Amino acid sequence: MRQRIVNLVSMVWPVWLVCVGGVEAQQTFQEKPLAKLSSQEMSEWGTVALGLSPEKWKHAETEHFIVHFVRNGEKVGRFAEEQYREVREFLGDRPDLLKGRKSQVFAFFEPEDWRKFAARVQVPWAAGITRGDEFFYLAVTETKRSEAKDRTLAHEMTHLVFNRFYRGRLPLWLNEGIAEYFGQRKTSTISQFRQRMGQTEPYHLGKLLAAEKYPERPEEIQAFYAEAAIIVDFLTRTSERRQLLPKFVERVMDGRDVVEGMRLYGYQDWADFEKDYRKYRRHF
Numbered sequence: 356m357r358q359r360i361v362n363l364v365s366m367v368w369p370v371w372l373v374c375v376g377g378v379e380a381q382q383t384f385q386e387k388p389l390a391k392l393s394s395q396e397m398s399e400w401g402t403v404a405l406g407l408s409p410e411k412w413k414h415a416e417t418e419h420f421i422v423h424f425v426r427n428g429e430k431v432g433r434f435a436e437e438q439y440r441e442v443r444e445f446l447g448d449r450p451d452l453l454k455g456r457k458s459q460v461f462a463f464f465e466p467e468d469w470r471k472f473a474a475r476v477q478v479p480w481a482a483g484i485t486r487g488d489e490f491f492y493l494a495v496t497e498t499k500r501s502e503a504k505d506r507t508l509a510h511e512m513t514h515l516v517f518n519r520f521y522r523g524r525l526p527l528w529l530n531e532g533i534a535e536y537f538g539q540r541k542t543s544t545i546s547q548f549r550q551r552m553g554q555t556e557p558y559h560l561g562k563l564l565a566a567e568k569y570p571e572r573p574e575e576i577q578a579f580y581a582e583a584a585i586i587v588d589f590l591t592r593t594s595e596r597r598q599l600l601p602k603f604v605e606r607v608m609d610g611r612d613v614v615e616g617m618r619l620y621g622y623q624d625w626a627d628f629e630k631d632y633r634k635y636r637r638h639f
C-alpha cells in the first residue's frame with residue numbers, strides 16, 4: 356500500500372525544530388565513523404543517500420536513532436529523541452517493538468543531493484520520506500526556517516516513531532491523522548490549531564475513512580490532512596479519551612471496522628459518533 360512505502364507527501368520543505376532539548380538526549384549523542392556504528396545495515400535507499408556526496412556525511416547515534424547528517428547532527432538527534440518520548444507517551448507507553456534496533460535518520464543538507472535522491476527513489480515531489488524504520492529529508496533549504504517547516508518535521512518524525520510501536524496496517528486517514536496531529540496540534544495552541552485546520556472545507560467523512568490513497572488535488576489533500584487531524588484531536592480531547600487512543604488504534608488496524616473502535620468511546624453506531632463529531636467540528 357502506498358502509505359506503507361511513502362508515509363509522507365509534504366507540501367512544504369521541512370527544517371528542524373530548535374525548541375527541543377533535554378540534557379538526556381545530548382548526553383547520548385555520539386558521533387562515530389560509519390564502520391563503528393552499532394549497525395551498518397540499511398536499505399538500498401540508505402545506500403543511495405550516502406552515495407551522494409559521500410565525503411560530506413557524518414554519523415552519530417542516540418539512544419533510539421542512528422543519524423546521518425552533514426551539519427547540526429546533535430539538533431537532529433535531540434529532536435528525534437524528543438519526538439520519540441512524546442509519541443511513545445501518546446501511545447500509552449507501549450513496548451518498543453524494535454527493542455535495541457535503531458531507526459535511521461538521513462538529514463540531507465544539499466538541495467541538489469536531495470533532488471537527486473528523491474528522483475532516484477521515484478518520489479520527486481516529496482520533502483521527506485518515511486519508509487519502515489528509515490526517514491530521509493532535506494534539513495536545510497535555500498529558504499529560511501519557518502514554523503510551517505517545523506510542523507512538517509514533527510509530522511514526519513511521528514511516522515518514524517509510530518512504526519516502532521505497532522505492527523499491522525493502519526488506515527491511511529489515521530496514519531496521517533496522528534502524524535498531522537503531532538505536526539499541528541502539538542506545535543500550537545488549541546485556537547491556532549482550530550484556526551489553521553478550519554481554513555479548508557470539511558472533508559467528506561465517509562470518503563476520508565475509506566481512503567486507500569491520497570486525494571489528487573492540492574486543496575483536497577490539505578482538507579484530507581486537516582480532517583484526519585481534527586478527528587484525532589476529537590478522540591483525544593480529554594485525558595480519559597487520550598487513554599483510549601492506543602486501544603482504538605489496535606481495533607482499526609488491518610482494515611477492521613472503525614465503528615468497532617468507536618464503541619470504545621461509548622458510541623453505539625456511526626450516526627451516534629457522527630452527531631457528536633459534528634458538534635465538535637463547529638469549533639473549527
Ligand SMILES: [Zn+2]
Pocket residue numbers: 362363364510511514530531534
Ligand atoms: Zn504523513
